[in-house]
Amino acid sequence: MPPARSARAPRRAPVTRPKATRPSVLPGGARGIRWDRVSRVALLVVLLGMLFLYIGPARSYWSTVQEAKHRRADVARLKHENAKLRARRDALRNPAALEREARRLGMVRPGERSYVVKHLPKGP
Secondary structure, eight states, rough: OOOOOOOOOOOOOOOOOOOOOSBOOOOOBBBOOOOHHHHHHHHHHHHHHHHHHHHHHHHHHHHHHHHHHHHHHHHHHHHHHHHHHHHHHHHHHHHHHHHHHHHHOOOTTTTTOOOOOOOOOOOO
């Protein structure tokens, strides 16, 4: 029979054993899989894949922006040309301007004779 413990005897701390750890080197010198590195590489591959998927739409967006810029320049040029043509149309509605343009093109009124004067001295 074990000896009886006295009521005032100090209690001993329980004995703890160190937890067993897996060796970093497997038998035969082979190393285990480093899952932290594998996950980093997998994350990098996923991020590069996502970046690759954004390249096409980004290029399309950029070309659309450039095309819109060229179209706006064309519209501005055409508006300017339209304004000039409207001003010319308004000027040609005047009968005197219409006659002046017709004579510049070599036209004559019915019943008039046209004369061509050649070998005139050039002006200063």
